[in-house]
Amino acid sequence: MSFAIPAAERDDILQRHAAAIRGSLGTRLATIGAVAAVLGLLVYGLTTLETTLWRVLAGLGNLGSFVVLMLPPDPGSWARAGIFVHALFETIAIAFLGTVLAAFLALPFGFLAARNVVANRIVHFLARRSLDTVRGVDALIWALIWINVVGLGPFAGMLAIMTSDFGAFGKLYSEAIEAADRKAVEGVASVGGSKAHQIRFGLLPQVLPVIASQVLYFIESNTRSSTIIGIVGAGGIGLYLAETIRTLEWQQTSFLILLILVAVSAIDFLSGKLRFAIIGRRAV
Incomplete structure (x- = not known):
């Protein structure tokens, strides 16, 4: 019909x-x-x-x-393999510490940049533009800056990851906070809760699972980023990767790439387990 x-x-x-x-x-x-x-x-x-x-x-x-020149992966010697593995753990430490510090430091700025928390347009504008400015500089450039400030080594790499992720986390936090349901906040306010209580009991329980998921993803992603900044002298396995490529040691290069792939896969597996432990299996 x-x-x-x-x-x-x-x-x-x-x-x-x-x-x-x-x-x-x-x-x-x-x-x-x-x-x-x-x-x-x-x-x-x-x-x-x-x-x-x-x-x-x-x-x-x-x-x-x-690819033919890179097969089979070969570290050259057992001593060399030990050095490479130690550098890999250094890279993971750079990524982990830099990400965790950035996650904690960006949390208050995320609330300042959220429209539903800070009504003052000037404060909101300054917070947003500050995060945009920090985020607009790549981690590799931050690594070069921090190397000139604190010298060569993994400490400069950790500071570069922390600074680069600070702006990204602040933006992601503010967006998650703005997308939160207002009913929980209004419920806390209706029983006489202060502004701090509204944030603590109304907003945080909603955004913490999202924040935790973002932090876990950034730890995995920053393991790769830490490899790149190591090339410019910020510590980690990137220094040896650049060295083997420069000296045409392709089998050692493939061994380093294999180590990085294994590390990233392991971190991805663990972060997935942790993520589902936080948000529950209902997300599957």
């Missing part, structure tokens, strides 16, 4: 809601302009980077040659 709208009624609906159905001229022009800008940027990028299918295919051939 079909239902047809009379032509007169259909024309009346189209006329009364023309702006919502067809969109205004300004909206259509903005959409066309945005699509044209994206396409133009894509074409500009392809031409500037000289991207061609032939270069990709030739690169795949060179990649195959490197």
Whole structure:
């Protein structure tokens, strides 16, 4: 059974809601302009980077040659393997300490940047822009800055991870807090709870599982980031990775990459277990 709208009624609906159905001229022009800008940027990028299918295919051939040179993974000696494993644990320590410190330091700034906690627009604006400024600088650049401040070594790497993640955590915290259900906060306020009580008993129980999940993910992600910042002298296994690549010791390079992959996989497995222990199996 079909239902047809009379032509007169259909024309009346189209006329009364023309702006919502067809969109205004300004909206259509903005959409066309945005699509044209994206396409133009894509074409500009392809031409500037000289991207061609032939270069990709030739690169795949060179990649195959490197893979052959990297097999089998070999540390060179047992003593060398011990040094590499020690550097790996140093990298994990850099990632863990940097992430945990950033998570704790960013928590109050996350509340300051949340609109449903701080109503003062000036405070909210300054908190947001401060987090954006810190987050806008990559961890590798922070590593170079801290190396000049405290010297070479893992301490500079830990500070770089902490500083870089501070801005990211502050933004993620504020968004999680703003997305929290207001009913719990209103319930605490209705029984005479202060602003601190509303945050402690109304907001924190809702956002803590989200925060814990984000921290666990960043620990895993920062294990890879710590490898990169080690290349510039911030400690960890990245220093040896850069050294083996520079000296064309491809089998040792593949051994280091294998160590990093195993470490990241183990951390991912453990963080998954911890995450489900915090939020429950209902998320599966």
